[in-house]
Amino acid sequence: AQSVTQPDIHITVSEGASLELRCNYSYGATPYLFWYVQSPGQGLQLLLKYFSGDTLVQGIKGFEAEFKRSQSSFNLRKPSVHWSDAAEYFCAVAAPGGYNKLIFGAGTRLAVHP
């Protein structure tokens, strides 16, 4: 069965520090891959997506993610975190075609210390 694992439930970083959020998936082929962010009390906003091609994808707010097929991973990175990045981050996968259903990881809550 398809699944998404985000190993870190909570992460705390200092403002200005670099960030990496981990995401591993289980799927028979290469799925579509997504990172969403959810600020408190809000819906989900798309940060970036990977469908095919270049394995390093750039997103909004200075985020990037790298698809590594051999590791079934799609880790999210940011070189310098801002206090406004404090939020919950969700990794998701979708099977190409079909009904465009998403399978989500459990989420990683990011706290940023000043």
Add this chain to the structure above:
Amino acid sequence: DVKVTQSSRYLVKRTGEKVFLECVQDMDHENMFWYRQDPGLGLRLIYFSYDVKMKEKGDIPEGYSVSREKKERFSLILESASTNQTSMYLCASTRGQPQHFGDGTRLSIL
């Protein structure tokens, strides 16, 4: 920009009530989805619809039904609300990928 609007941000209902959550999108998307979000579990798919009057069960459909009479509107129905349905409910729509989400409805069942 795509706009997905959920009718209520916060809702409080009583056990046994029939509850309606409404979602409207303005981009003529074929596909619409209802998820519930619980701490430590991420988002789980309840139902989705790929066309008017068409619906498919997601991963956790028990205790819920849906209605899609018009393309832009997708309703989630709790037939007889129970306390274990207290949660955040998120609606999304898409034509292909990615999905676009509403701001969510935080539902409390007392």
